[in-house]
Amino acid sequence: MTGEGLNRKLAAILYADVAGYSRLTGDDEEGTHRQLSAYLDAVSAAIEGHRGRVLHFAGDAVLAEFASAVTAVACAVDIQRDLAARNEGLDESRRVRFRIGVNLGDVIVDRDELFGDSVSVAARLEALAEPGGICISRKVLDEVGGKLDVGYTFIGEKTVKNIDRPIPVYRVDLMPERSGRVIGDPRKRLAASRYLTLAGFVATVVVIVGAVTLWGPKSPEPPPVSVTGSAFPLPKKPSIAVLPFDNLSGDAGQDHVADGITDDIITTLSQVPGMFVIARNSTFTYKGRAVKVQDVAADLGVRYVLEGSVQKSGDAVRIHAQLIDTADGNHLWAERYDRQLTDLFVLQDDITDHIVTALQIELTEGEQMRVRRRHTRNLEAWNLLTQGVEYFYRRTKDDNIQARRHFDDAIKADPGYALAWALIAWTHWFDAQFGWGIDPKGSFEQAQFMAEKARALNDELPDVHSLLGAVELMRKRYDEAVVAGEKAVALNPNHATNTALLAVFLHNAGRPKDAIRKMKRAMRLSPYYSAWFLEQLGFSYLDAGQPDEALAAFDQYLKREASGLHAAHAHLGRAFAYHRLGKEDSARAAVRDALDADPTISISRFRQDGMSGGVSNRDSSFDLLRDLGLPQ
Numbered sequence: 001m002t003g004e005g006l007n008r009k010l011a012a013i014l015y016a017d018v019a020g021y022s023r024l025t026g027d028d029e030e031g032t033h034r035q036l037s038a039y040l041d042a043v044s045a046a047i048e049g050h051r052g053r054v055l056h057f058a059g060d061a062v063l064a065e066f067a068s069a070v071t072a073v074a075c076a077v078d079i080q081r082d083l084a085a086r087n088e089g090l091d092e093s094r095r096v097r098f099r100i101g102v103n104l105g106d107v108i109v110d111r112d113e114l115f116g117d118s119v120s121v122a123a124r125l126e127a128l129a130e131p132g133g134i135c136i137s138r139k140v141l142d143e144v145g146g147k148l149d150v151g152y153t154f155i156g157e158k159t160v161k162n163i164d165r166p167i168p169v170y171r172v173d174l175m176p177e178r179s180g181r182v183i184g185d186p187r188k189r190l191a192a193s194r195y196l197t198l199a200g201f202v203a204t205v206v207v208i209v210g211a212v213t214l215w216g217p218k219s220p221e222p223p224p225v226s227v228t229g230s231a232f233p234l235p236k237k238p239s240i241a242v243l244p245f246d247n248l249s250g251d252a253g254q255d256h257v258a259d260g261i262t263d264d265i266i267t268t269l270s271q272v273p274g275m276f277v278i279a280r281n282s283t284f285t286y287k288g289r290a291v292k293v294q295d296v297a298a299d300l301g302v303r304y305v306l307e308g309s310v311q312k313s314g315d316a317v318r319i320h321a322q323l324i325d326t327a328d329g330n331h332l333w334a335e336r337y338d339r340q341l342t343d344l345f346v347l348q349d350d351i352t353d354h355i356v357t358a359l360q361i362e363l364t365e366g367e368q369m370r371v372r373r374r375h376t377r378n379l380e381a382w383n384l385l386t387q388g389v390e391y392f393y394r395r396t397k398d399d400n401i402q403a404r405r406h407f408d409d410a411i412k413a414d415p416g417y418a419l420a421w422a423l424i425a426w427t428h429w430f431d432a433q434f435g436w437g438i439d440p441k442g443s444f445e446q447a448q449f450m451a452e453k454a455r456a457l458n459d460e461l462p463d464v465h466s467l468l469g470a471v472e473l474m475r476k477r478y479d480e481a482v483v484a485g486e487k488a489v490a491l492n493p494n495h496a497t498n499t500a501l502l503a504v505f506l507h508n509a510g511r512p513k514d515a516i517r518k519m520k521r522a523m524r525l526s527p528y529y530s531a532w533f534l535e536q537l538g539f540s541y542l543d544a545g546q547p548d549e550a551l552a553a554f555d556q557y558l559k560r561e562a563s564g565l566h567a568a569h570a571h572l573g574r575a576f577a578y579h580r581l582g583k584e585d586s587a588r589a590a591v592r593d594a595l596d597a598d599p600t601i602s603i604s605r606f607r608q609d610g611m612s613g614g615v616s617n618r619d620s621s622f623d624l625l626r627d628l629g630l631p632q
Contacts, residue, residue: 007109011065012072012140013122014052016043016079016100018060019131032096036060039086039096043079050075055114063122065114069104069143073172076100076134077150080174084132097132101125104139121167124160130337134172141170141182150174151181151357155346171350173357183357232301232524238359239276239302242266244287245319248311258310259284260386261319264348265306269355270494271462278302279496279526297326300527304332306355315341321351323358332358342379381414385423392423397436400427418458422467425450429470447471462492466501478509489518496526500533507536512543531560538573547577565605568598572606575628576621584628591628602631 018036043062047054052066052075066072080100087095103125105118121137129135136144141152151173157166173181242265247258263280270277278300286296293305308321322334333354337347376382388406391399407424410417425447431437432444448471454464469484485502492498503518519537523529534557541550554570554577561567571594578587594601603622626632 008106009109010105011067011107011114011118012069012102012104013107013114013119014047014062014064014066014072014076014100014102015119015122015126016062016064016076016098017126019097019099035094035096039083039098042082042086043098046075046079046082050078063114063119065107069102069140070147072102072104073134073136073140073144073150074148076102077148077172077174080132080134099126099129099131100134101127101129102134102136102140104137104143117163120162121160124158124163124167125169127160128155128158128169129171134174136170136172138168138170151183153183153350155350181357232527234301234303235276237274237276238304239278240269240304240306240355240359241278241283241296241300241302242269243291243293243296243305243307244284245307245321246309248309248318249313251312254310254312256386256390257312257317257383260382260389261310261344261348263386263389265351265355267492268348271492273493275359275494276302277494277525279494279529281496281530282526282528285528293324294326294329301524303327304359308351312341317341317344317347319347319351323355344379344382345377376414376417376419378414378417381410381417381420384410384413385417385420388423392427395430397434400430400436403427416457418454418461418464421450421454421457422461422463425454425467429467429474432474444471444474460491462488462495462498464488465491466495466498469501469505473505473508478505481505482509482511494525496522496529499525500529500536503540504536507540507543510543512540515540516544531557532566534560535566535570535573538570538577542573542576542580545580547580550574550577563597565598565601568594568601569606571597572601572625572630575625579624579628588628591625591630594630604632606630 040057040060040062044054047062047064050066050071052064052072055063055065057063064072064075066075079098083096083098087097101122101124103118103122105121106116107118108115125135125137135155136152152170153173155169155171158169159166170182173183242262245258245262247255249257262283266277266280266283269275270279282300283296293307296305297303303326305324305326306321307324308319311318316338317340318336318338320334320336323332324330325332335351335354337350339347384406388403388410391403391406404424404427407420407427410420411424414420428437428443428447428450432440432447437443447467451464451467451471454461455468458464465484465488469481469488472478472481472484482502482505485498485505488498489495489502499518500522503515503522506512506518507515516537519533519540523533523537534553538550538553538557541547541553551574554574557570558567561570571590575587575590575594578584578590603625606625607622
């Protein structure tokens with residue numbers, strides 16, 4: 001039969017299928033059949049009640065048509081809400097859940113049956129839905145708009161079997177409080193929507209430098225320290241701490257998967273201007289510890305806490321997450337996902353979508369576009385990078401080499417992975433700064449080259465600009481370092497270490513008061529901040545003419561770092577402060593303390609290694625140190 005002779009019409013197609021039917025029948029064939037029959041009767045009644053027509057049943061699947069997309073989706077929503085109520089009180093293993101897909105399009109009518117791509121797309125949408133969930137096409141969304149008491153989340157353009165074009169797919173959010181919201185729509189919001197739309201979040205950027213102590217070895221974590229000397233007041237904007245997701249895989253070698261997912265969520269949330277997000281290196285101090293979320297919230301000065309777990313088995317992954325309002329202990333949102341590992345990025349998107357929606361945060365269109373950029377779609381590259389991060393955090397010469405190998409492999413898997421280029425550049429920067437490599441000049445050139453490569457790939461990755469600022473710092477181009485640091489912080493206002501690095505750049509550029517403000521901001525973003533924050537804060541106080549505050553900062557630093565080169569630097573900072581206060585004996589004693597902390601410290605070494613700007617860069621300061629007893 002030719003196309004001209006076919007009978008065609010526009011129809012909304014609903015396709016429903018039972019999730020996990022084989023498992024259910026394997027456990028209890030007769031019981032499942034009875035339960036499924038009752039549920040199919042309920043589905044059929046709902047379709048008829050919404051003026052739809054059941055075309056046929058195929059075992060555990062139902063195909064139906066509607067004259068209107070609105071009534072088709074309304075029917076799907078009623079079905080899922082009714083079946084959810086029926087499942088209440090049943091053991092988890094006995095709950096029968098349907099997936100539903102709804103599409104709108106031209107169909108072929110032949111002997112009272114419907115055929116064509118539009119029917120096939122509905123079936124493919126059903127397969128993309130979660131158990132108990134609904135997926136719809138963009139055509140359906142455009143028809144439904146804000147007419148129903150549900151929301152919608154864009155989950156991407158999906159390539160499906162036997163369809164030659166990607167399909168824009170939306171998940172239906174069944175909670176009435178999300179009514180009218182369209183989350184993640186790459187287009188402008190629908191005219192029928194009642195609220196500003198919110199972009200779907202993409203969370204594959206792992207903010208690595210945010211937890212790195214750039215100067216000096218890793219130190220014991222301190223108790224939270226308030227820079228104001230009193231308890232942290234809650235920020236005016238929604239504030240959150242993301243606890244490290246537990247690895248329930250029974251294999252410690254999978255820790256990097258759980259850590260990487262946690263990193264990704266923190267990174268995505270931290271780029272939302274309407275949120276206050278605690279830094280990774282503070283929340284990860286709770287890893288492996290049994291803690292109460294209320295205690296975490298009090299320690300870190302936030303209202304909301306996200307916690308979760310990851311269980312990986314082969315290519316399958318189960319993720320559980322819950323968002324808690326610690327003011328009353330209520331769970332604002334909780335979900336469990338059972339997916340293939342290849343769906344990992346979609347899962348992370350979904351988690352961050354739900355968090356921002358639950359906290360009622362709205363983004364402008366420009367903000368949506370910035371936070372939703374994905375930096376790799378290559379799971380192998382992401383996995384290699386997260387493994388490298390484990391070595392990167394240890395901050396030793398040998399671990400730096402291991403981290404570089406993993407980052408290099410990640411680049412081989414995805415040459416366009418900007419974050420991997422930035423991280424491998426940092427490893428070369430460390431070699432140059434700490435003398436870990438045999439050719440410091442060559443290491444610095446490698447760092448600079450790879451930083452520029454990362455910028456060429458993604459000019460809006462915050463860590464690229466903090467890295468470029470560090471490169472300019474070593475070149476003593478301080479104003480250029482400030483420009484780079486300010487862009488890094490503008491791209492991610494919640495990034496604690498990038499904010500602290502900007503404080504370093506500002507101090508070296510002769511702006512100590514600005515540096516103090518930025519460092520205090522960094523400390524609030526990360527109450528379990530790295531020790532070097534205090535060292536840098538002390539030198540900024542010195543150059544701002546506040547020697548008493550400088551002494552307090554250096555004393556706090558030395559409680560955490562009692563020996564080594566940077567402890568010696570802190571003691572020399574104390575010497576400057578005592579001199580400013582007219583306490584020459586104390587200043588001489590501080591120089592002796594510096595030599596005890598590191599016998600190799602000298603004026604020439606301090607001149608070479610000191611990156612604190614200000615007093616350490618003035619000839620008169622070196623003369624003072626000589627007079628106080630420091631060897632040349």
